[in-house]
Amino acid sequence: MTTYLKMLAFLIFTVIVGSEVALAQGSQRIIVKGKIIDSKDKQPIIGVSVVELDKDKRTVRGVMTDIDGNYALPVSDPKNSIQISYIGYKSVVQQLNDRTVINVSLVSTSNELTAIVITGQRSVNNGSGLNIDARNSTTATTTINAKDLEELSAQSIDQALQGRMPGVDFGASSGDPGAGMSIRIRGTSSINGSAEPLIVLDGMPYETQIPSDFNFGTADEQGYAQLLNIAPSDIKDITVLKDAASTAVWGARAANGVLVINTKRGVLGKPSFTYNLRATVQKQPEAIPLLTGDQYSNMIPEAWNNRGTPLNIAFNQEFLYDPQTLQTFYNYSGNNNWIDAITQLGHTQDHNVSMQGGGEKARYYASVGYLNSQGTTIGTDLNRVTTKVNLDYNVSNRIRFRSDFMYTHVNNTLNYTNSLRGIAYTKMPNMSILEFDEFGNQTPNYHSPLSNIQGSYIEKDSRFTYNPLAMANEGSSRLYGERITPKFQLQYDVLPNNVFLTTFDLQFDINNTKAKSFLPQVATGRPVTETNVNRASDNDGDSFSVNTKLNFIYQPLLSEKHKLQSLLSFQTEDNQGIGQNILTANTASSLLQDPSNPGRTQNGDLKLEASGGQQRTLGIVTTHQYSLLDRYIINAGVRLDGNSRFGKGNRYGLFPSFSGRWRISGEPFMKNAKFVDDLSLRISYGQSGKQPSKNYTFYNTYKPSVSYLGVSGIIPDAIGLDNLKWETNTGRNIGLTAWLWKSKVKMDLDFYSNKITDLLFEGLQVPNYTGYSAIAVNVGTMTNKGFEVLLNTIPYRSRKLLVTFDFNIAQNINVINSVSEYYPRTDGKAIGNGVYRAYLQEGNPFGSFYGFKFNGVYTNKDATIARDKSGNQIVGPNGQIVYMKYNYPANQYTFQAGDAMYEDVNKDGNINEDDIVYLGNGNPLFTGGFGPSVTINGNLKLQSFFSFKMGHDLINRTLMSTTNMYGYGNQSTIVLSRWRNPGDITDVPRALYGDGYNWLGSDRYVSDASFIRLKSVTARYNLSKALSTKLHVKNTSVFVTAENLVTWTKYKGVDPDVSARGANTPFSFIVDDALTPPSRNILLGLSVGF
Template sequence: MKIYKYILTAFICLLTSSAFAQTRISGNVSDDLGEPMMAVNVVEIDKDNRIVEHATTDFDGNFVMLVKNTKDKLRISYVGYKEQTLEIGTRTVFNVKMKDDNQIDEVVISAKPRSNTNGLNILEREVSVAKQTFNMSEMEGLSFASVDEALQGQIAGLDIVFNSGDLGSGTQMRLRGTSTINGNAEPLIVVNDNIFEMPAGNENFDFATANEESFAQLLTVNPEDIESIEVLKDASACAIWGSRGSNGVIMIKTKRGSRGKTRVSYSYRYSNSWLPKGLNLLNGDDYTMLLKEEHFNPRQSSTASDAEELNYNPTFAEYENYNNNTDWVSAISRHGETHDHNISLTGGGDRATFRVSGAYYHQTGSVIKQKLDRLSTRMALDYFVSDRIRVSSDFALTYTDNDQNYTGLLSDAQKIMPNMSIFAQDPQGNDTQDYYIMLQSASSIFDNNQKGILNPVASGNLAWKNTKSYRITPQISLDYNLMGLNNDETQLKYYGMVYMDYATKADASYFPSSLSTKGWTDSEINKSSTSDEKTLSFNTRHRLTFTPHFSNENHFFTIMGQWEMTVGNGSNQGASSYGIPHHIWSPTTGSYLSSSSTSTWQWRSMAMSFSAVYSYMGGRYSATATLRRDGSTKFGSAHKWGNFPGFSVRWNIVDEPWMKVARDKAKLSMLSLRAGVGQSGSQPGSEYLHYTVYGEAGKYMDMTAMQQGGLRLTDLKWARKTEANVGSNLGFLDDHLTADLNVYWNKTADQLMSNYNIPSSNGYDKLSYRNTGTVSNHGWELTVNGNKFLKIGDFSMNCYLNVGQNFNRIEEMEETILNNQNADYNFNNGSYLGRIQVGNPLGSFYGFRFLGVYEYSYKNWEDALNKMDDPNYKPSRIVAYEKTATGDQGKAIYGASCPIAYDEDGNVIYGANGKPLQMVFGYDEGASIYSFRGGDAIYEDINHDGNINELDIVYLGNSNPAAQGGFGITFMYKRLQLKTQFTYRYKVDVVNQARMELENMYTNINQTIAVNWRWRKQGDQTLMPRALYNTGYNWLGSDRYVEDASYVRFSYLQMSYSFDPKVVKKLGLNSLYLSGSANNLFVWSNYTGLDPEVAVGGWGCAMDNARTPRSKSFTLAVTVGF
C-alpha cells in the first residue's frame, strides 16, 4: 500500500506544480464608445503562432483565463474590429478598447477576384480557360427541388431540359452538344471538389434506355446549401478531371461558416402549382360517333354499332357506366403544394468557424398521388490550428422519399373512353364507392386498346411506385502551409483529404387485383416488385502546390502536383412476384415468382495530375498547362493508363500602354483574348471487360447452367476527345458591364461502340465494345452581364443574356457499326427511322413527307383532274419540296387531289391500260399491296414510281436545338427588387407522338377535337384523313407529326423586399426578407403539344409521348435572421 501512497503524493505534487506554473489573468473588452462587447475571442499564442489557451468575453465584456507562458502574447479579435496583439509579461489585468476596422469595406471593394482553376488559386484575370460562374444568391426566395432547375438558362452552352413535370423526374443536361453515342453524355457533377457519383453506381448504366428518374442525381443536394456553381467548358479546363470530365464539369461549392457571433437563419417557402391547359379531347358523345364511323369505313362493318358500350341502350346492364361525359384529365389533376423549410447556424471565433444546416422539403404534384419528401442536413467545420494549418470537415446526409404513379396517368387519361364513368354506378346513375373497371367480357372491339388502359383515377389511388434513397458523404481535409504565408514569400502548400460516398436506393411497386378484371393467375394481378441497391466509394487526394517568389514582380509562377485514388463497390438485388395475397406487398410472400436478380460490381481508378500557371507583367500575359494521367481497371494492361494534356494562354490587351485612351475615355476595364487546346477521354460503362466472365445461362434439369459471357477485350482503349477554344472577355465601367465570347471545336475519336457484330464462327456473335467512329461538335457561346450598369439615384438595373449554338456531326463510322445500330424500318404506322448516318447529327430521324389528304378516290380520277383544271380551284394540301439543279429548295408545280402518280415534271404517269397509274403502298413484293383512296394521307413519291416504300424515306430533321439560352432583367429601388427570367430554345424538331396517337383514328382510344375536321366524302378538302380502324397507312412516320418546338418561356417573375436592419432590430431580429414569385407564367411557342420542352433519350430523337408537362405555380417566401 505504501507504494500507492507515494505515487498518489507524487501525482498531487505534479498537479500542484502545474497549476502554480500557470498565471491567472482577467480583463474587460469594450468598444470605442465604452460599451461592453460579448463573445470577443481572447487567445494565448506562442512564438509559432499556435493557440495555447482560449477564452471569450461574457455579457459584460469580462474574461478570465490561465496562461501557460508569460512570454506568449495575447490576441484579441472580433469581426468588424481591428485585431489587437498584446505582450503578457507580468500583467494580470487587461482592459482593452476595440476600434472599428474602417478599412475592411475598402479592402473588399479593391480586392482582386480569384479563381480556383485546375487546382490552382490564381487571379480571375489570369484565367485562360472557358468557364462560367453562377452565384446561388441570385435564386433567393425561389423554390427549386434541385440545383439543375435553377441553372436552366443561366449558363451559355449548357442545355438543360426537364424530363417531365413529374416529381423527382430530374433533367437532361448537355454541355456543348453530345460527343458520345453509347456512353454518358451528362456533365460531371463535382461537390466541394469531390465527384458526385450517380445513384445507379459508377458508370454501369445504360444511358440510351434509362428511365427519367435515373437522371435526378442532383435531387440529393439541397439548393439552399449551395454558395456558387462553376461550369468548366473546354478540354483545357476539364483536363484536370481526366476521363470523368470529357462532357464538361459542373463544380458546386457549398456554404461554410464565417467568424463572428452565432447567427441563425430560417427560411420558409410555400408554392401552389397546377397543370397548364390540356388538349381538347372528344366528349363521350363525339367519341361514340367516331368509333362507329371508324369501324364502318374499312369494310362497311356494323361491329361498332353492335357494341353495347357505344349505343346508350338503357336495357344494357352496364348502361349507367357508359352514359357519361367524363373529363379524365381534370379527374387526375389537382393543385400541388410545396413546403420548403431551411434553418442554418453559422459562426466562429478566431480559430474555428462552423455552419450547420437542416432542411425539410415536402412537395405534392399536380397529378394525384405524387409526393416528394426530402430531409437533409449538412455540417461544415474549419479549425485553424495555426496560421499554417487548417483542418476541415464536412458531413452531409440526405433522405428522399418519392411517391410516383404506377403508370403515366396523363397518357391514360387522354386515351381512355370519355363515356365511361370513374366510379361504378348503380341503376339510378349514382356513383358508388368502387372504381369502375372495364369487364373482360366487354365487346371484342375493345380487346386491343381499352381493356388494357387502366382507370387512371383508380390507378393513381390504388397502385403505387415508391423510391427511397439515403446518401451520406463525410469528408475530412488538411491544409498545411509548409513554407511561406504571404505573397511576398516563396510558398509550398499541402492539401490532403479523404472522402466517402455511401448511397442506398430502394424501389418498390404494387399493382392490386382491384384494378383489373383479369383472372387471378394473370402475371399482372397483385404484382409486387422490389429493387435494392447500395454503393460505397472512397476517394483520397493529395496535392502539393509550389509558388516561388520573384524579386521582379513582373513574373508570377505556380505549379501543382496531385495524386488521387478512388475505390468503390456496389450491389443490387431485385425480385418480382404476382398472385400474392391482397394488400401484402412483399414479393417474397408465397406467390408466383416472376423474376429475381442480383449483381455486384467493383471499380478502382488512380490518377496523377499536374498544373502550372505563368503570368508576366501583372497578368498581362498568362499561360496555363495541365496534364492528367488516368488509370482505370476497365482496360487491359496495354491501355490501362491514359494521358490527357491541356494548354491555354491569355492576353489582357486592356493592360497594354497603348490602350490607355480606351481605359480612360471609353471606360474599358477588360479586353482580352484567350486560346486553349486539350484532350480528355472516356471509358466504357462495364467492368471486367479484359477478363473472362462467366454467368448464368438458363437451366438444365432444374439446375442452373453457366457459360462464358463473351470474348475478352484486352486491346480496348480510351475514347479521346480533342477540343480547341478561342475566347474573348470584354468589360466596361469597372466590369459593371461584361461580355464573354467563346468559339470552340471538338472531335471525339475511337468511340466506344457497344455490341459490335462479329462472325458467329468465333463462338460469339458480338463484342461488348469496340473503338470506332468519330463525332464532332463546334459552336459558339456569348454571355452578357450588366451589374448595376444603369444607376439613377436609388434606382438601378441588372441584366443578363446568354446564347449558345452547337453543330453536331457524325464524321465517320464503320459500316458494320451502322448496320448494327440502324434497325430496318418496319413500315408500321407511327414508326420513324432512327439512324446514325455519317454527315448528319446525332438525334436525326427519317420518314415520309406528308402532303395532305386525297380529295377523291382513284375511280374518280377524271373528276379530280377536271377539277384541278379549274382556275379557281385551291387544293388543300401541303406543297411538296424538291431539290433543284442548283441545290435550292423549289416548290413542285403539280397537284395531288386523287391517288395517281406524277413524274418529276408534274405530268401524270399513265399505265399500259391507258389510265393513270394508281398510287399504292407496297414495300414488299410478297406482301399485299394497299391502294390509296379518297381520304387517305398523301405522301411524297420521291422517286416517282407510284409506290410509297423505303425509297421515299428522307431526312426530316434532328432534335438538337439550333440555339438555346436565357435572359433576364432585375429592377432595384432601394430595398425593393423585381426580377424576371426567360429561357428559350430555337429550331428544335420534336415528334409529337401524343398528337399522332390522338389524331390517327386507327384504334379505340379517345381523340382530340381536331378529328372533327376529318375527310368524310368524295371532294372534301381537309388535312385530316378519314377514320379507318386498324386499316390503311394514314399515320406513317412523317413530317406531319414533326413540329418545331421552339419556345420562349417566362420562367419566373419575382418581387422581393429586404427590410432595413435598423427596423427589424427593434423586433429582435437581424434581418427580414419577403418575396413572392409567379413561375412558368407563359410559354410562347407554335408547338401543339402540352409542353415544347422534350428531352432526348440516348442518341435518338425527341419524342413527346404525353409526359406530364411542367406545372405553373406561385411562391411566397420569408427569410428571418436572428
C-alpha cells in the same frame, strides 16, 4: 508506363528543388497574415489584391487572398504599409507598425443590393486547389451565385439554372416531383452511355454510382439525379467548366463537362441563424383538348364504316346506349376528361434552418432542411430531409483541417407506369370513372372492367388499357434514397506564406437506393387469379466509394512581374456496388405488398437476382500557370488517367492541355482607353478521355438467368475486349473578355470546336452462332462547334436605384463526321405506322430522325393516281391506271380517297423505304436567357427572367396517338376537321379503324419546338433594419415569384421543353411521350436571420 513515371519523377524533383530555394528566400522576410471579408455579409473575399507599399507608395510585392479570404504577405520593412484593393470595394491602406496580423472588412462602393453577376468576379474554382483570380483565368468557365436563385422554387439546383449559363442546356425530363434534368454542356459528346457532366462538390467528385442493372421502375438514373441530394439552400455558388483545358484536372469523368458546386461554410463572428421558407402552389398547363363522349361515339362507327365493315353494336355494348340495360348504359354514357381526372393542384413546402459562425481557430456551418412536394399528377410526391455540417479548424499557423458531412433521405413516389398520361389521353371518354350497379346507382368502386373494346390490362404492354384514375391512386412505384457523404481535408504549409503547401482529401460516399413497386388488382380490373395483379417488386442498390486527392501546390514568391502557380495532384477512386432484385406476382392480398410474400407465378413473373461490380480509377495531373507583367498568362498541364474498365493494352491514357490569356488592356497603347477596365484574349486546347459504361469489358462474362427444359444454365454474356480504346474529346477554344466603364458592361465571347474520336458503342450486333449477341467497339468521329455570348450590364446606378440587364446566348452545331464501315447505320426497325427511323448519317447531327414527308390528304380517287417525275400518269403493262401503293409488293395496300398522302420521292408510285428522308433532330441550335432587375433603395427588388431554345424539332407522339383514328382511343379535337366525303380539303385524314397507313412516321407529327418562356417574375422586399430590430430579428426578407407564366411557341403539344431521358444509345432521339409537363407556379418566400 515507364515514360510516365520518369516524367512524374522529374516534376517532383523540380518542386522539391524550387521549395528549397524559396525556403532560403522566405527565411529573410517578415510574414504579415490576415483575412479579408465583406463588411455586409461577413463572407471571405477571394482574389483580393494585398500589396506592400514603401514610403514612396511604390509597390514592392503583392499576393492574392485564397478561397477562404486568407493572405500571407512577406514584407521587407515592418515600417511600410499594405494596400488592400478589390473591384467593387473601397481600397484600404494600413500602416504595418510592426504588426504581423491585419484583418480587414472591405466596404462595397455602392449601398445597393448586389446585382446578379454570372461571370466570376473573384476567382475561378475548378476544384483543383489552385487559387486563380477570374481576371487571370485562361479557360472557358461561367459562375453564378446561388444567392441569386433563392427566390425560385427549385427542388434541385439544376432546375433553377435553365437558360442562365451560356453553352449549358438544361432540359426537364418530367414535371413530376424529384424529376432530374438533362444537362448537356456544349452539346452531346457521346453516342453511348451517359452524356451528363461530372458533379464536383466542395472539391471532390460527387457521382451516383448505382449498379448498371438496377431497376428504377418508372424512373431512371437521370430522373434520380445526384443533384436531388443537395439542398439548394446549402449551395454558395456553381461554376461550369466547359472547355477541355478547364476540365483536364478531372480527367475521364469530365469528358462531358463539369459542374463545380461549393457549399456555404462558416464565417468569422458570433453564431447566426437563418430560417428560409418557400411555399409553392403548382398548376399544370392546359392539356390537349379532347373529344367529348358524344363526339367519340360518332367517330368510332365512322372509322368502322370507312373500313367497309359496320360496327357490330350488339357485340360492342359500349355504344349501345340502351336505357333498358342500366348498368351498361350508365357505365358507358359518360363524358369524362381522363386527363382532368388524374390531375390535381400541386403544392410544395421547403424549410431550411442554418447556423454559422466561428472564431480565428474554428468556423462552422450547419443546416437542416425538409421538403415536401405533392405533384400535379395524382399519385406523385416527394419527401426529402437534408443535413449539412461543415467545419474548418486551424490547428496551427501551418496546419488546417476541414471536415464536411452531408446526409440526405429521399422518399419519391411515382406512378406505377410511365404510360399513365398517354393512356388518359386516349381512354374512351364515355366510360365512367366509378362503376354503376345493375340499378343505375353509382358505387364507390373504380370502373375497371375485365375487358372492353379498348382491350384489357397486360403487364408491361403499353398497347393495352386500364382505368387511369385507379392506376394513379392504387398502383405505386417508390424510390427511397439514403446517402451519407463524409469528407475530410488536411492542409499543411510545407513552407510559410503558402509558397509550398500540400492538401490531402479523403471522401467516403455511402449510397443506398431502393425501388419498390406494387400493382393491386383494383388498378387493373383483371381477375385475382392472374399474375397481372398484386405484382410486387423490390430492387435494392448499394454503392460505396472512396475518393482520395493529394495535392502539392507550389507558389513561389518571385516578383510583381513574374507569378507562378504549380500543381501536382494524385487522385484515386474505388467504387463498389451490389444490387438485388426480387419480383413476385399474385400475392394473396393487396395488403401484402412485399415480394417476399408467397405468390402464384409463371414464366418471368418470379425473379430473384443479384449482381455486383467494382471500378477503380487513378489520375495523376500536373498543371502550371505563369504570368508575366500581369498581361501574358499561360497555363499548361497533362493528366495521366488509369481505369479498370479497359484491358491491359489501353488501361492508361495521357491527355494534355494548354491555355493562354493576353490582357490587351494592359498594353501601353491602351493607356488612353480609360473606359476599358479589362480587355483580354483567351485561347485553349485540351484533350479528355471517356471510359466504357460497363465494368469488366476485358473479361469474358457469363449470365445464369436462363433455363432449358426446366434446368437452370449459364450462357456467355459478353466477350472480352483487350483493345477497346479511350473515346477522346479534343477541344479548342478562343475567347474575348471585356469589362468596360467601371464594370458597367461585362462581356464574354467564346468560339469552340470539339472533336470526339473513337466513339464508343457497346451494342454492335454480332451473329448468334458466336455465342454472343453484341460487342463494344470504337466506331467513328463526331464534332460540336459553336459560340457563346454572355453580357452583364448596369444601365443605371445611383444611391437609390440600381438597374441591371443580363443576356446570354449560345449556339451548338453537332455533326457526325464518320462511322466505321463495319458498323450498321440504322436501327433496323421495319417501316410502318408510328415508326421513325434513326440513322448514324455522316453530315447530320446525332439524335436525328428520319421518315416520310406528309403532303396532305387525297381529296378523291383521282388524286391517288401515281405519277412519274414529269407529272405523267404511271400506267401498268396493259395500259391500266396505277394508283399509289404502300410498300409493294410486300404489302398490297392501295391508297384511297381520304388517306394520308406522302411524298413519292423517286416517283415510282410506291411509298416505301426509298422515300424516307431526313426530318430533323432534337438538338437546340440556340439556347440562352435574358432579363432585367431593378433594385430600389436597397430594399425592394423587382426581377424577371426569360429563357429560350431555338432551332430544334420534336416527335410528338401524343399528337400521333390522339389524331391517328386507327383504334378505339379517344382523339383530340383536331380530328373534327377530318376528311369525310370526296372533295373535302383538309390536312386530317379519314377515320379508319385498324387499316391503312394514315399515321406513318412522317413530318406530320414533327413540330418545331422553339420557344421563349417567361421563366420567372420576382418581387422581393427587405425589411428595414429598424423594423427588423423591433421584431427582434437580424434581418427579414419576403418575396413572391411566379414561374412559367407564358410560353411563346409554335409547338403543337402541351409543352415544348422535352429532353432526353436516361443514357444515350446510338439510335436514340427525343420524343414527347405525354409525361407530366412543367407546371405554372406561384411561390411565397420568407427569410429571417437571427
